[in-house]
Amino acid sequence: MPLLDSIWMLIVTYLAPFIFVLSLVVFFHELGHFLVGRACGIKVDAFSLGFGPELAHYTDRRGTRWRLALLPLGGYVKFHGDANGASAADFSAVEAMSAEERAVTFAAQSVGKRAATVAAGPIANFILALAIFTAMFYVQGRDVLLPRVDNLIDGGRAVAAGFQKGDVVTAIDGRKIESFGEMQRIVTAGGDVTMKFAILRDGRPIELTATPERREIKTAFGPERIGVLGISSSGAPENWSKKHFSLPGAAVEAGRESWYVVSRTGSYLGGLVVGRESPQQLSGPIRIAEVSGEVAKSGFWPLMNLAAMLSISIGLLNLLPVPLLDGGHLLYYVAEGLRGRALTERVQELGFRFGMAFVAGLMIIATYNDVARLTMQWLNLG
Template sequence: MSVFHSLWTLFSYLAPFLFVLGLVVFFHEFGHFLVGRLCGIKVDAFSMGFGPEVAHYTDRHGTRWRLAAFPLGGYVKFHGDASAASNPDFDAAESMPESERAVSFFAQNVWKRAAVVAAGPIANFVLALIIFTGLFYFDGRQILTPRIDSVIEGGRAAAAGFQKGDLVLSIDGQKIDDFLDMQRIVSASGGLTLHFVVERAGNQVEINATPERKDTKTPLGVNRAGVLGVSAGGGAQNWRRQTYSLPMAALEAGRETWYVVARTGAYLGGLVAGRESTEQLSGPLRIAEVSGEVAKAGIWPLFNLAAILSISIGLLNLLPVPLLDGGHLLYYAFEAARGKALTPRVQEFGFKIGLAFVAALMLVATYNDIVRLTRQWLNLG
């Protein structure tokens, strides 16, 4: 393999990864920035990336817009923050002139601070809605008729009585028009009994089936989901393209966003409860790999990946862990209930716990990435 080919391969994965991650991170941080500005808070720095500064620009408000060497995130540093994590600089606060305190983040009332912190994850959800709306409006959606083409012998569907040619009409009373909708319901219902209504030879037949919960490979890694044991016909006659007006595209985008929120939230909840495996966690290496592969399919799939990643990052940041946005909101909830902020000692201790949690999460995700890549290189599956 030539050096040129190796460099091109690296670029073909790195460029989509930086595009997807940069878009998601920028919207997240811009949410913090915009609401902070609206609340009259001075923004000292808006950084894309961490580490040594590569380029910068200072605007008329005194904000330093910087591009850093390591583009694996970003941050907004408000006046009075001790670090990019927005923990207060308690020592500096004691000697800060009143004019500076007035525009400092820590001096704002609890509701303004909460609004600024919540704006980041909210911006992630807004980005997803914008992307999904654009995808549905400009590209529509491919609909696969929910007709059973094959039933796996020995699977849950065969045991329940599904037959080739069955047309799925509804699941638990929900109308089914697309095989993808059926797959989504089944995948989220491992171990739960579902009530199907199918059309068979012109008659409606009711079937109760319980999807088997098992690990399956997806573009984002191993996913533990419900499996029924059926497939749809892939012929052109089974597909149709659905187009949407702008209002309907926005409505469909809301449904898509909620689906990703629900599935991601269910996984995070299952992870805490011990029902889900940490093997499904992915880090930067895996995201870069998936971005490169998705980019080969075109710009629309890459935007779709950005929307999914944006929702995931938004939800992750809402976890009630100090250092994350959700941890800050937890502090503010205590402050609103008590009528005064938690002591500096308690806050600093919480930030240390949060840092340890985030570091452990990144270590697990990176370990999973390395294991996956090693297995691929050794052809171990």
């Protein structure tokens, strides 16, 4: 009985929030492809949430088979004439079709329609994130902590720059600062970058120059290399306030929040390419499930906040110019537009093989990181 209780607790605590978050993000991504594809006159053969054996299905009046599959680790939309859910064309099958049937295949559409259909998936991810953030800020508002320096780490960059306890940061590089969290975001993103800080000290404005030190720290998503200045806030109740938003104001704040996630994710991906960031920071489904479970304990809105951040990350990842991903398809269409004709079947096939290897490699690294981290946790507990 204790074993069954433990399994049930694992499902409720971690698996259920993980499936909810990932399914929500994947569903909207694929819905973007689906809606724009249909609007462009493309027939949709299947819409699958999940991979593998089918658990349930429904066929609509236009012939689309809506599938719920066993493995909740993704999904796909299969357009008419595609060989698979990755929109790789089945050229021989398309050639064997009648002219009427061929006209509603994905491959028969103009470059513009195909590009719009492919781009709609990542765009839907960004729209979902904006909608979640807007609702969250409108309903809950935002807790704001005064950007006051309450503690200084001995030997830290802030001490060297001349910061003192009681300083209130009002601007960084000319950008107005309203909260400690906003200051943290700028500093963490600016490791080894010199910044100018506008400070209020005993009511007098002064200016300090400091360079946050780039360090690896542990976060909810694993190790991360960020800028560290060496200051902290006590979080005293009198330093907190609640900022409320109208619906338009919440939408503006949602745009700012989304841009922050985009910039941080894009910065990491770019740093990964040039070797500035470590692939050890990549997290896979195991880590996402673990974080989903921990965040869900804090309530519905923190879980939705995680879903919004994950939605943006998946949208950006899909825009990478790698065949198999949406960005790879868009790259093909750019080449087709410049050449005046599509790339050869052989070139496309080789590209998809490379893309498959690239995506598989990322998944292997991310899963290895997850397993290695869990193993270290178990060893430490032992």
